[in-house]
Amino acid sequence: MIYASMSEWFGRVGNFGLTLLIVTVYGLLVGALIERIIAKVQGRVGIPYSQPFINIAKTFFKRTAVSHGIMFYLGPVFRIAGGIGTLAFIPVIYGSEMFSNFSMAGDLFLVIYFMFFGQLGMALGAGESGHPYSAIGIARGLSQMTAYEVPFALAVISIVIQYDTLSITEIVAAQQGGWQNWTVITNWVATLAAMLAFLGMTGYSPFDIFLAPQEIPIGPPTEFHSAYLSFLQINRALFGATKLVLFMNLFFGGATGWVELMIKTLLIYMVAIVVGVAFPRFRVDQGIRFFFKIPTLIGIMSIVYVQMVLA
Amino acid sequence: MSKDRSSKNTMENSGLSADEQLLFCNARPEPYKPYSIKAVEDFANWARANSLWILAFGTGCCSIELRPLMTARFDISRFGIAGRPTPRQSSVFIIGGYVSVKTLKRIIRSYEQMQGPKFIIALGSCPANGGMYFDSYNTINQFDLYLPVDMYVTGCMPRPEALLAAIMELKEDIKVGNCDGANRYVENLDWYKANQKKVIKNWDMPDYNW
Numbered sequence: 001m002i003y004a005s006m007s008e009w010f011g012r013v014g015n016f017g018l019t020l021l022i023v024t025v026y027g028l029l030v031g032a033l034i035e036r037i038i039a040k041v042q043g044r045v046g047i048p049y050s051q052p053f054i055n056i057a058k059t060f061f062k063r064t065a066v067s068h069g070i071m072f073y074l075g076p077v078f079r080i081a082g083g084i085g086t087l088a089f090i091p092v093i094y095g096s097e098m099f100s101n102f103s104m105a106g107d108l109f110l111v112i113y114f115m116f117f118g119q120l121g122m123a124l125g126a127g128e129s130g131h132p133y134s135a136i137g138i139a140r141g142l143s144q145m146t147a148y149e150v151p152f153a154l155a156v157i158s159i160v161i162q163y164d165t166l167s168i169t170e171i172v173a174a175q176q177g178g179w180q181n182w183t184v185i186t187n188w189v190a191t192l193a194a195m196l197a198f199l200g201m202t203g204y205s206p207f208d209i210f211l212a213p214q215e216i217p218i219g220p221p222t223e224f225h226s227a228y229l230s231f232l233q234i235n236r237a238l239f240g241a242t243k244l245v246l247f248m249n250l251f252f253g254g255a256t257g258w259v260e261l262m263i264k265t266l267l268i269y270m271v272a273i274v275v276g277v278a279f280p281r282f283r284v285d286q287g288i289r290f291f292f293k294i295p296t297l298i299g300i301m302s303i304v305y306v307q308m309v310l311a
Numbered sequence: 312m313s314k315d316r317s318s319k320n321t322m323e324n325s326g327l328s329a330d331e332q333l334l335f336c337n338a339r340p341e342p343y344k345p346y347s348i349k350a351v352e353d354f355a356n357w358a359r360a361n362s363l364w365i366l367a368f369g370t371g372c373c374s375i376e377l378r379p380l381m382t383a384r385f386d387i388s389r390f391g392i393a394g395r396p397t398p399r400q401s402s403v404f405i406i407g408g409y410v411s412v413k414t415l416k417r418i419i420r421s422y423e424q425m426q427g428p429k430f431i432i433a434l435g436s437c438p439a440n441g442g443m444y445f446d447s448y449n450t451i452n453q454f455d456l457y458l459p460v461d462m463y464v465t466g467c468m469p470r471p472e473a474l475l476a477a478i479m480e481l482k483e484d485i486k487v488g489n490c491d492g493a494n495r496y497v498e499n500l501d502w503y504k505a506n507q508k509k510v511i512k513n514w515d516m517p518d519y520n521w
């Protein structure tokens with residue numbers, strides 16, 4: 001991308017900062033809302049909406065912190081860099097110069113790369129903490145990630161063939177003009193594969209074995225505390241919301257305003273929540289087998305579908 | 312933490328063999344000071360009080376009283392209280408009942424791994440004065456000889472409401488900045504350690520578990 005001047009570049013960075021803030025706050029609020037919904041299912045009241053913010057302030061203001069080495073510091077930094085990097089290349093609001101971030105030709109590749117990046121950084125950081133449960137959590141998390149990336153990648157390849165572009169902005173542009181143009185209608189096979197992968201991505205049950213608070217004290221972040229943990233908490237909200245925005249852009253026609261974005265992403269999130277409260281947890285081998293069977297087959301079918309039916 | 316062996320400010324770690332000593336940090340903990348700006352400290356205390364994470368570690372029969380608090384009837388999550396499976400991230404340690412000498416060792420290890428400010432609620436008569444185990448050969452009678460306690464709840468066993476009331480009072484105390492158990496522990500570390508070693512005969516861990 002070529003910028004006319006320094007000031008234009010600064011303007012874009014400022015806009016991105018604003019987007020980052022809105023998406024993070026939105027992610028935290030959605031997190032609280034989901035907690036409250038789950039609490040209602042269980043007959044409880046649930047946390048106040050301000051709770052995620054207070055938790056972050058609390059962990060940030062802890063007075064002591066111990067370190068386990070340089071990678072231990074870098075783990076949360078990589079993680080949040082992965083979250084910010086993912087958001088940086090996703091156009092959040094279609095048709096808005098201000099909120100299209102650094103979207104460009106080929107950004108879809110970059111985004112998928114960044115989604116990996118944070119996880120791997122976190123794996124290195126948690127590995128350095130030396131806690132055996134972290135190592136178990138990482139092994140489970142990474143193997144599950146490898147499994148759900150297969151249907152997701154197949155679905156992405158399918159829509160890349162369908163729209164003949166690697167730019168998220170162009171993919172969103174091609175879906176404008178009514179719901180009948182959304183990928184979920186035009187290429188429902190790919191959407192189905194991606195939504196199954198999405199269940200694994202969000203880490204709710206049945207695919208929450210890598211966090212498993214009761215068995216492997218919440219897995220990879222076991223040793224992270226104080227300010228390290230506050231970074232991870234922020235990233236959890238940011239990254240979660242970013243993934244929702246990406247799915248909305250790729251499969252559900254994007255959004256032309258913040259309200260539309262919030263309604264659509266919330267509905268997409270509800271898919272994972274409904275499945276999560278209804279199903280018990282898979283063991284890691286069951287989870288991996290699940291992804292390699294039906295979702296992967298659907299993913300392959302989606303490519304065949306675009307080639308045979310849509311071509 | 313540094314493994315600096317030359318400085319004077321270290322723990323002896325005499326319970327460990329020479330090989331093992333190299334594996335553990337031997338720094339001596341230091342008391343922490345409040346933030347110098349009062350508004351920041353007040354805000355931090357408010358946040359700490361409104362987000363209490365309880366370490367999921369039940370030591371005796373009283374800890375069964377924690378479960379009703381989590382479920383629909385009392386639902387402590389609405390007060391910003393949650394269970395946390397790892398000591399690194401939790402800030403409240405509820406000593407749920409009698410403490411056997413064996414458990415005491417684990418409690419010390421977990422407590423020292425928690426990050427300050429950290430608070431202890433002693434639940435039930437047993438940690439206060441031994442309760443009905445007062446003449447048992449393997450439980451300790453007075454818990455605050457071994458770790459600093461911020462709040463006592465007596466009863467055998469106390470009702471969940473009593474525990475809830477104690478947590479609420481703890482919150483008020485934290486808000487005004489009264490709960491400094493972690494600092495008391497560090498300032499009187501030698502006294503606490505001497506007491507702990509008096510009952511724990513097989514001391515095969517570092518003197519302070521970082």
Ligand code: SF4
Nearest residue numbers: 408409435436437467
């Ligand atoms: S106080 Fe009573 S209920 Fe609680 S641990 Fe002691 S004996 Fe058990």
